[in-house]
Amino acid sequence: MTPERWQRINEMLEQVETEPERLDELCGGDLDLREEVKALLTTETDEAYLHGVIGEQAASFSQSPAAAKQERFGPYQLIRRIGQGGMGAVFEAVRVDGFRKKVALKIIKQGLDSDYARTRFVQERQTLAGLEHPYIARLLDGGETDDGSPYLVLEFVDGRPITEFCATLDRAARLRLFLKICEAVEHAHRNLVVHRDLKPANILVNAEGDPKLLDFGIAKLLDGGASQTQTAFAALTPDYASPEQIRGEQITTASDIYSLGVILYQLLTGRRPYSIETGTPLEMDRVICQQPPAAPGLGDELDHILLMALRKEPERRYAGVQRLAEDIERYLANRPVTARPDTVRYRAKKFVRRNWWQIGAVALLIASLGAGLGLSLAEQRRTQRRFNEVRQLANTFLFDFHDEIVNVPGTVKAREMIVSTALKYLNSLAADAAGDPGLQWEMAEAYSKVAKAQGSTIHPSLRRRGDAKISYEKALALARPVAQQKRLSKDQLATFVNML
Amino acid sequence: MAPAPEHDVTRLLLRWKDGDQAALNALMPMVEAELRNLASRYMRKERTGHTLQPTALVNEAWMRLAQEDDRSFQGRSHFIAIAAHYMRQILVDHARKKNAGKRGAGAQVVSLEDAVVSSSQGSRDLIALDDGLKELARLNERQAKIVELHFFGGLTGDEIADFLSVSRNTVVRDLRVAQIWLKNYMTQ
Numbered sequence: 001m002t003p004e005r006w007q008r009i010n011e012m013l014e015q016v017e018t019e020p021e022r023l024d025e026l027c028g029g030d031l032d033l034r035e036e037v038k039a040l041l042t043t044e045t046d047e048a049y050l051h052g053v054i055g056e057q058a059a060s061f062s063q064s065p066a067a068a069k070q071e072r073f074g075p076y077q078l079i080r081r082i083g084q085g086g087m088g089a090v091f092e093a094v095r096v097d098g099f100r101k102k103v104a105l106k107i108i109k110q111g112l113d114s115d116y117a118r119t120r121f122v123q124e125r126q127t128l129a130g131l132e133h134p135y136i137a138r139l140l141d142g143g144e145t146d147d148g149s150p151y152l153v154l155e156f157v158d159g160r161p162i163t164e165f166c167a168t169l170d171r172a173a174r175l176r177l178f179l180k181i182c183e184a185v186e187h188a189h190r191n192l193v194v195h196r197d198l199k200p201a202n203i204l205v206n207a208e209g210d211p212k213l214l215d216f217g218i219a220k221l222l223d224g225g226a227s228q229t230q231t232a233f234a235a236l237t238p239d240y241a242s243p244e245q246i247r248g249e250q251i252t253t254a255s256d257i258y259s260l261g262v263i264l265y266q267l268l269t270g271r272r273p274y275s276i277e278t279g280t281p282l283e284m285d286r287v288i289c290q291q292p293p294a295a296p297g298l299g300d301e302l303d304h305i306l307l308m309a310l311r312k313e314p315e316r317r318y319a320g321v322q323r324l325a326e327d328i329e330r331y332l333a334n335r336p337v338t339a340r341p342d343t344v345r346y347r348a349k350k351f352v353r354r355n356w357w358q359i360g361a362v363a364l365l366i367a368s369l370g371a372g373l374g375l376s377l378a379e380q381r382r383t384q385r386r387f388n389e390v391r392q393l394a395n396t397f398l399f400d401f402h403d404e405i406v407n408v409p410g411t412v413k414a415r416e417m418i419v420s421t422a423l424k425y426l427n428s429l430a431a432d433a434a435g436d437p438g439l440q441w442e443m444a445e446a447y448s449k450v451a452k453a454q455g456s457t458i459h460p461s462l463r464r465r466g467d468a469k470i471s472y473e474k475a476l477a478l479a480r481p482v483a484q485q486k487r488l489s490k491d492q493l494a495t496f497v498n499m500l
Numbered sequence: 501m502a503p504a505p506e507h508d509v510t511r512l513l514l515r516w517k518d519g520d521q522a523a524l525n526a527l528m529p530m531v532e533a534e535l536r537n538l539a540s541r542y543m544r545k546e547r548t549g550h551t552l553q554p555t556a557l558v559n560e561a562w563m564r565l566a567q568e569d570d571r572s573f574q575g576r577s578h579f580i581a582i583a584a585h586y587m588r589q590i591l592v593d594h595a596r597k598k599n600a601g602k603r604g605a606g607a608q609v610v611s612l613e614d615a616v617v618s619s620s621q622g623s624r625d626l627i628a629l630d631d632g633l634k635e636l637a638r639l640n641e642r643q644a645k646i647v648e649l650h651f652f653g654g655l656t657g658d659e660i661a662d663f664l665s666v667s668r669n670t671v672v673r674d675l676r677v678a679q680i681w682l683k684n685y686m687t688q
Contacts, residue, residue, distance in 0.1 A: 006639040010677055045683040050651050053629055053686075056622040057591045058554045060598070 005033075012037055072096075073151055074143050076105055092156065103140060104154045106218075121150055128217045131193055135184035137214045157212045159204030166267050174267050175328055177211060178260075182325040184213050185260065189253045189321060193217045196251050198259035199240040200266065238276045243289040243312045254314035257321060261309025269296050273310060301331050304339035527582065554591065558583045558653050577655060577663040584653030592630040595623040625686065632685040636678060643678040646671055 012026050016037065027034040072078075075097040082104070083090040093105040121142075128139045141153035159165075162181075166174050181203060188195065195202075195216050202214045238246075242258035245251060265273050273293035276284060293310050296303045305327050311317045318324040327337045515523035558580055599620065637644035642664065649655045649663070657675070661668040 001639060003639050010640075013677060014673070039684055040677075040680050043680045043684045045679050047651075047679070049683060050629065050647075050679065053622070053625045054554055054591065054651055057595050057626040060594070060622065 001036075009033070009037055009040070013040060016041065073105060073107075073145065073153075074141070076103060076141075076153060078105065093153070102156045104137075104156045106152045106154060107145075108150045108152065118144070124217070125152070127191075127193060131188055131191055131216060133184050133187045135180055135211050135213060136188065136216055137212045139216075152218070154214070155212075157204045157206070157214065159206040159212060161200050162203040162205050162211060162263075163200045163266065165205040165209075171268065172332060175332055177205070177209070178264055178267060179325055179328055181211050181213065181263075182260065182321050182328075184211065185256055186321040186325070188216055189256070194251060194253055195256050195259070196245075197240075198256055198263060200263060203263070238284050238288070239272055239274070241284075241288065242314070244314055246284050246288050252314060253320065254317050257309055257317050257324060258311075258314070260321065260324065261306055261317075264309070265293070265296060265306050268298055268302065268306075273306075301337045301339075304341060305331065305337055307341070308339040554587045554652055554654075558587055577659055580653040580655055581649060581663070584648050584655075587652045588630065588633075588648060592626060595626040595630075599623045599627060628686040629682065632682045635685065636681060640674075640678075642666075643674045646674050647678050647682070650675060 012023075012033075015026060016023050023034065023037065027037065073093070075095050076093040077096045079092045079094055081089055082092050089107050091105045091107070093103050095101045095103070121144075125139065125142045129141075132138065137157050138155040139152060140155060142151060143153075144150050162177070166177065169177070185195065185198070193216060195213070197215060197218070198213075204212050204214065206212065240259045240262050242251075242255040245255055262273060265271075271294070273296075274287045274291060276287055289312060293307065296306050298306075305324070308327075309317055309324055318327070323338070327339055330337050512523040512527045633644050633647060636647070645664070646660055649660050650657075655663070657668050657671045661671045664671070
């Protein structure tokens with residue numbers, strides 16, 4: 001093919017487009033030419049083809065070390081990517097201002113979008129940087145890129161995940177390694193830092209057999225002070241999350257103890273205490289907040305230790321990491337451990353859960369009562385006695401039962417119904433409450449319970465913060481005048497304070 | 501009239517247009533550095549759900565370096581012409597390295613992440629495109645240039661027509677023919 005020939009083909013292509021029958025004529029017997037033109041005529045293409053070819057390579061290029069080589073973060077130069085987590089990518093990096101120190105640089109996906117977030121980020125970093133312990137990976141530095149992405153510079157840890165490292169160790173050796181981890185967690189707790197995301201992937205063990213805990217408190221660093229949001233929840237590793245974490249409640253040192261329990265369970269048995277299949281909020285609620293963990297089968301003492309760390313209620317777990325460590329030491333020394341199996345009281349509570357369907361039926365009954373209530377309240381007011389009866393009944397069942405079944409599987413719909421019925425009932429009652437402080441007070445309590453129900457769970461269907469706020473405000477509006485009249489009993493005062 | 505040039509790039513471009521070769525030399529590394537920097541920013545922002553568009557990269561490089569809008573139209577097209585050429589070079593180099601690595605030739609250090617990303621076919625496709633463009637340039641330089649400007653630089657038909665001082669129709673025709681020829685070449 002010469003440029004001239006190509007030129008001729010170009011011209012022919014144009015001509016043949018308008019007059020396809022002239023193809024042979026234009027070729028003038030040159031069969032090669034005819035073949036070439038024909039081949040081109042039958043080639044179908046559009047812009048997407050080349051864009052695709054180029055785009056794919058561009059994507060590959062942008063993920064390669066070559067691209068990373070150019071990136072500088074303050075005095076740190078990226079070398080290569082070493083991982084990709086829920087919160088962003090991790091790189092091996094090196095200082096280029098004379099210290100030549102190898103570090104891990106973690107770029108946080110979510111940006112800092114307000115001055116407040118920025119300040120908090122810096123403050124939290126200060127706290128975490130102050131954590132100094134041989135078994136905790138140090139937070140060395142941090143900063144923000146010019147496009148608002150925060151990054152953290154951490155001690156570079158060369159080690160294997162603990163689960164891998166333990167594969168060749170016997171039980172006693174695993175326990176002793178675990179004790180070192182407890183040391184680290186306890187140190188952090190004494191410095192008022194909660195890890196919040198303990199899992200085997202965050203625990204590396206170096207060649208000397210020393211553990212290094214990664215990402216201490218980083219989950220909180222990213223929280224920005226907001227309470228557990230939907231996005232934060234989505235990034236959670238459900239396998240190691242505590243019930244309070246699932247429910248969006250306060251994370252405390254007890255949550256770390258729970259996670260330690262799951263990790264130890266896995267280290268000793270090779271399995272996890274629960275298996276999450278679909279990862280839906282409903283399943284997580286059922287499995288982690290309801291289902292008892294699978295029996296470890298390691299013998300009474302170890303079983304009790306594990307189960308105590310894994311208790312659903314934070315206050316019933318070990319009071320501190322030190323207590324957990326001590327029990328393990330006792331076990332290793334063949335002394336009796338302090339962990340005990342479930343008590344009668346606890347089992348009684350379980351009764352409620354087991355028979356929830358009966359309770360659910362009653363709740364439904366009340367709910368339908370309540371529906372009727374809204375319509376004929378005016379009539380019912382005429383017979384005061386009946387009014388009081390219904391009011392009492394509704395208060396008891398609507399709210400007490402809600403609390404009982406709040407953690408029972410399959411009751412989302414029932415709870416929703418209860419909440420909306422309760423509101424309807426309260427709203428219609430509100431009109432009649434004026435002038436009756438006792439009633440007003442009762443209603444304030446009721447509204448605050450509804451608000452709690454509206455705002456408390458992780459299920460999207462019941463998460464209506466805005467509504468919760470409204471209910472709370474109604475509660476306060478009702479409660480204040482009564483409080484001011486000072487006709488309060490001690491109990492009432494306590495409730496009032498609680499509501500604030 | 502173009503506004504008084506404040507920024508390095510614009511100044512260099514104007515000097516290059518006036519025939520100052522040195523200005524072009526000074527420009528090259530800035531362009532390349534900016535492109536690489538941008539590519540890695542894309543990586544950080546993890547837009548790898550959908551394919552990264554080099555044309556967007558080139559455009560952004562212009563906005564960053566020149567810090568101007570389309571007032572200096574000529575300047576931008578010139579810049580894009582250079583950047584597009586670089587973009588092509590960067591990507592082809594990368595594709596060739598990957599391809600060489602996979603065949604076991606040369607001691608290419610590949611990180612764990614690297615291996616995951618592109619298919620070998622993708623690399624070979626781009627290499628074929630590059631070879632095809634070189635061949636096309638031999639046959640008709642303008643057509644190859646137009647492909648580069650459009651697919652690596654993101655310039656529109658009008659912008660290309662203006663830049664090369666040809667009619668829009670010519671550009672449209674050339675683009676069509678070139679694509680057909682390239683696809684034919686690449687799929688053989």
